[in-house]
Amino acid sequence: MAASEPSLLEAQKADSRDEHTPRFSKGVELGPDGKPCRTCTSSSEWKAMFKSAKIPSKTPAVTTSPLAIADRTDCPPDIEQLGRASWTLLHSITAAYPSNPSPAKQTETRDFLSLFSKLYPCHTCASDFQTWLKEGRNAPRVSSREEFGRWMCEAHNAVNVKLGKEKFDCDRWEERWRTGWKDGGCD
Numbered sequence: 712m713a714a715s716e717p718s719l720l721e722a723q724k725a726d727s728r729d730e731h732t733p734r735f736s737k738g739v740e741l742g743p744d745g746k747p748c749r750t751c752t753s754s755s756e757w758k759a760m761f762k763s764a765k766i767p768s769k770t771p772a773v774t775t776s777p778l779a780i781a782d783r784t785d786c787p788p789d790i791e792q793l794g795r796a797s798w799t800l801l802h803s804i805t806a807a808y809p810s811n812p813s814p815a816k817q818t819e820t821r822d823f824l825s826l827f828s829k830l831y832p833c834h835t836c837a838s839d840f841q842t843w844l845k846e847g848r849n850a851p852r853v854s855s856r857e858e859f860g861r862w863m864c865e866a867h868n869a870v871n872v873k874l875g876k877e878k879f880d881c882d883r884w885e886e887r888w889r890t891g892w893k894d895g896g897c898d
């Protein structure tokens with residue numbers, strides 16, 4: 712267990728000190744092991760858990776800046792940081808994908824997506840993504856860069872919709888992830 716994760720025992724002890732204190736803040740997801748899952752939880756909920764359970768977070772060995780967890784780049788990722796980094800990787804893979812991939816490349820790509828959906832560290836996200844992938848019309852389309860880039864954009868939009876965010880215009884996936892915007896803003 713990572714030193715910064717509160718154990719169930721610590722949380723229960725915290726409960727017994729104050730019966731009105733919830734064991735975990737609302738919004739903190741538990742992992743399959745029954746412990747709080749950092750990569751399934753936003754950093755604000757994570758911080759709230761330590762406050763409400765009265766569990767001191769790990770005392771830093773070195774002097775740390777007073778930045779909020781979400782602004783720091785040297786802490787384990789929360790659900791949003793993990794998501795942004797993962798989408799960057801996934802869309803960048805589509806951007807580097809060949810226009811005419813070999814059958815072997817297409818098979819490897821499908822295999823990668825299947826494994827990715829099983830190994831994604833936020834288990835609730837992974838489970839929903841696997842369900843989405845299994846719907847017939849959502850099967851990965853990998854016969855060209857253009858197809859794959861659009862498919863990834865649609866996959867990302869499915870999560871955006873689930874989270875109540877705006878859909879991204881998939882006509883512009885390549886500007887966002889491969890060529891840069893037509894107005895030259897990325898040059």
Ligand SMILES: Cc1cc2nc3c(=O)[nH]c(=O)nc-3n(C[C@H](O)[C@H](O)[C@H](O)COP(=O)(O)OP(=O)(O)OC[C@H]3O[C@@H](n4cnc5c(N)ncnc54)[C@H](O)[C@@H]3O)c2cc1C
Pocket residue numbers: 790791792793794795796797798802831835836837839840863864865866867868870871874878879884887
């Ligand atoms: C497979 C997967 C499943 C996830 N499931 C969940 C979940 O169940 N619950 C949860 O809370 N979070 C989930 N996430 C994380 C979530 O999708 C976001 O990454 C996170 O909320 C941070 O969002 P954001 O607004 O910073 O931008 P992100 O959604 O991370 O997007 C990053 C950038 O990509 C661009 N972009 C946005 N949409 C598209 C698109 N459709 N196509 C191309 N580019 C686009 C935009 O420029 C945006 O700034 C998941 C992430 C992944 C990779």
